[in-house]
Amino acid sequence: MTGKGLEPVRWRNRMLEVLDQTRLPARLSYVRLRSVDEVCDAIKTMKVRGAPLIGVVGAYGLVLSLKNIRTNDRAEARRQLRRYADALIQTRPTGVNLRWAVERVFNSSSHAKTVSSLKDSLESEAEAILKGELESARKIGEFGAPLLEDGDTVLTHCNAGALATVGYGTALAVVRAAVEEGKEISVIATETRPLLQGSRLTAFELAHDGIPVRIICDSAAAQVLARGLVDKVLVGADRILKTGHVTNKIGTLPIALSAKFYGVPFYAAAPFSTLDFETDPSRVVIEERDQREVLYFKGARLGPRGVEALNPAFDITPPELVSGIVTDVGVAGPPLGESLGSLAGRVLMVSR
């Protein structure tokens, strides 16, 4: 079994333990999160990151917020819970899984008749989300593996692996499933500035699983594609619109443009919970993160004093650059709007 031992989140004794991803690959250490505030902080500082994983962590964050709620009035308790839900959602505004998971846990509170029964409803809903994500990752691998051929080299960006989820990964779930089918797959991972999730996390977890991986600077992806070194591009996603627009880590868009130019298929892989059927592409909020992420490295200033940086954390890849979207309910191909719609129909059928 691949991915063994990399458990990015654990719920133990009503406490959340998360693998501190800011310290990888140098240190494998866990942080205990005892309150909703600590959860918000861990998400903001990217100790936990990866769209599916922050969904799970946000879900448990809402469970932890119950500690702060001391009223016996059910309606008042739900009002307070709503405020914590909003605070959790605001920690990372671009991704959609966080909102989806937090809303799902919040909605489960409507079934609880008393304040004291709230805790059980919320906790079992969070647990269901965690289990669902594990299953999702497995399914993404299953649906995506046929896209990869024996001998393929896959280019990936950021970390869409076991460390971004609670199991197998999303983009890397596809790689892992193909490898488990006996295919030889090697990976080229972009380092992913400014926080280096590619060199720190993707390279780490693939090396851990014995899957060959090489690192490149983000800016080298086009050249590596031009040289014919890549057979497929496979990335994760933080929000996929019904039009097929893929919001993902900054730097995904230029890779998609380069892949299109050199005729290499570009796939995004994400659980269906990443789909946002409401928002218009022009209305997606692109999180602008602290410019110090760009200007400093381990405390050392990279540029001259007084010069500022722009640090958008995501970009949006339009559907004409996307060859397919691998989800836990199937693969959507072009035209993406249509095929995502029919996948959504399938999800509704199953959930009824």
Next chain:
Amino acid sequence: MTGKGLEPVRWRNRMLEVLDQTRLPARLSYVRLRSVDEVCDAIKTMKVRGAPLIGVVGAYGLVLSLKNIRTNDRAEARRQLRRYADALIQTRPTGVNLRWAVERVFNSSSHAKTVSSLKDSLESEAEAILKGELESARKIGEFGAPLLEDGDTVLTHCNAGALATVGYGTALAVVRAAVEEGKEISVIATETRPLLQGSRLTAFELAHDGIPVRIICDSAAAQVLARGLVDKVLVGADRILKTGHVTNKIGTLPIALSAKFYGVPFYAAAPFSTLDFETDPSRVVIEERDQREVLYFKGARLGPRGVEALNPAFDITPPELVSGIVTDVGVAGPPLGESLGSLAGRVLMVSR
């Protein structure tokens, strides 16, 4: 006068002094190069970098190689000189100015009747190259400035400024000349991994000149273009083919693809000596630099041990993505092959 005080190379008392660009922006310190070996090493380790500047430094490197030549036989002296010329050219195989400058100095040796007169011929030829580059940069600015409008934001990559040349710069010469004409221009500089010439050098020299500059990660260029924050893209070049293919710092190609996709003009600026009318695009040697540049930062390892990196230093932007090439003899527009040819005709006319 802009660029004042930034003198990246000096020839004093038959010794070459170069600004150590690996230590910028933290320290402004000069290294003395006393031998051709020291010159080769300074180019390889990128203490000096930037296509036009390494041309000048390579030219003086050949002058310094005379110290090693102890024969009185003119033919033997030229044979030895040839070997040093080849060693200098091999330090950075992709750029064309280095070869051009070294060959020019080498060829000047054919006029010398005696070994002792070699020194004077070579030294005056190197000096002519240095003066020519100063003049070139000024002309590039003059020809390019009309491309920029008052209020424009220019996106640039790597460092094509005063620090890459001996004067005004190439891409940044255009910005400086436009600013001197009274236009308000602001710059977005990509940091340029792995060696951060953008945040370390471009931001440094523009801030030094009082031109507004902001830094972004390389991977954010597409998103910044998508958001409409950029009016023109302007980069330098290490080798321009007669077809209009532009070889430049790794990461130029994805910016050109993004600029094309979002309808933003993409210009390269370089002295005419950067043109290579011989080589076919498929035959351009892309320098592969030490993978430790990608895997380490200031001694700290970024990725897990045992994982390797690819580190191509350049990429090639095809002519269909290039809106124009600004040279010291004029601006070539599409179709580039044709207009570069007619600029070449103009150069031949002048040099006759």
